[in-house]
Amino acid sequence: MSDSIPSKNQSSPLSEDQLVELGEANMRLRLINRAAKAARRAYVGLFVFGILTALPQFVPGAGFSFSGSIMGLWMIAAGCVEYWGEKNIHLLRPGVFKKLMINQLLLGAMFIVISGWWVLEVALNKRSETAALNHAIGPTLGGGAGGSIGHIDLILLLILYVMYGSVGAFGLVCQGSMAYYYGKRERLLQTYLAETPQWIIRIQQSQGNIPKTASWKTP
Numbered sequence: 001m002s003d004s005i006p007s008k009n010q011s012s013p014l015s016e017d018q019l020v021e022l023g024e025a026n027m028r029l030r031l032i033n034r035a036a037k038a039a040r041r042a043y044v045g046l047f048v049f050g051i052l053t054a055l056p057q058f059v060p061g062a063g064f065s066f067s068g069s070i071m072g073l074w075m076i077a078a079g080c081v082e083y084w085g086e087k088n089i090h091l092l093r094p095g096v097f098k099k100l101m102i103n104q105l106l107l108g109a110m111f112i113v114i115s116g117w118w119v120l121e122v123a124l125n126k127r128s129e130t131a132a133l134n135h136a137i138g139p140t141l142g143g144g145a146g147g148s149i150g151h152i153d154l155i156l157l158l159i160l161y162v163m164y165g166s167v168g169a170f171g172l173v174c175q176g177s178m179a180y181y182y183g184k185r186e187r188l189l190q191t192y193l194a195e196t197p198q199w200i201i202r203i204q205q206s207q208g209n210i211p212k213t214a215s216w217k218t219p
Helices: 016-028 030-058 066-090 096-124 126-141 151-195 198-206
Strands: none
Touching (some): 016 198, 030 096, 030 151, 066 096
16 A cells, blocks of 8 residues: 655645545444444433433432432543543544543443442341332332331342342443453554554544545546
8 A cells, every 4th residue: 555645736636546545444444433433322321321310419309329429420421531532533543442441441340339339238228228119119019018027128128139239230241341342443443553554544534534535536
């Protein structure tokens, strides 16, 4: 592949061979561009669920939860990183996927730690933790509203353990898989930057790596 930079004195910005080379380079960017779409979906989801989680913590009378507010605000912050990442993927910034991978690992670790904290709270304060849940579903389970005995307590504890434990499982599976995905894309990006002529990379960076073929047509 040619690494020559198109001359400003050329009658056409790019020769026919250079147009073909640029088109082939754009085709190789497909997997990297798909990662930008993944980052976009990630930050939209994180913003939505982060706001829904954090906002009730600051509503008077709704009951403040320190761990809930941390989770919501952390999700919003992680969404900001994903937003930054989506923009920089299009600009082919080296290391962008590494930062996104770290962001996902930290987010997953947060889910696991808070999930573990909630499970520990249930284990240490079984009666108080099951009281509200029993009041809501106790009659359905047959224990009567306001109290529960025997196997009803075990069922309620199991519900809480599964509910809180699933948060940690989600962080492990979802964020772990996203971190792995970004790690593979980082290797693809490094290979692409090493093997692609610099004049092509500069064109793609200036256009956000979205080809605008109309600007490079020969007369």
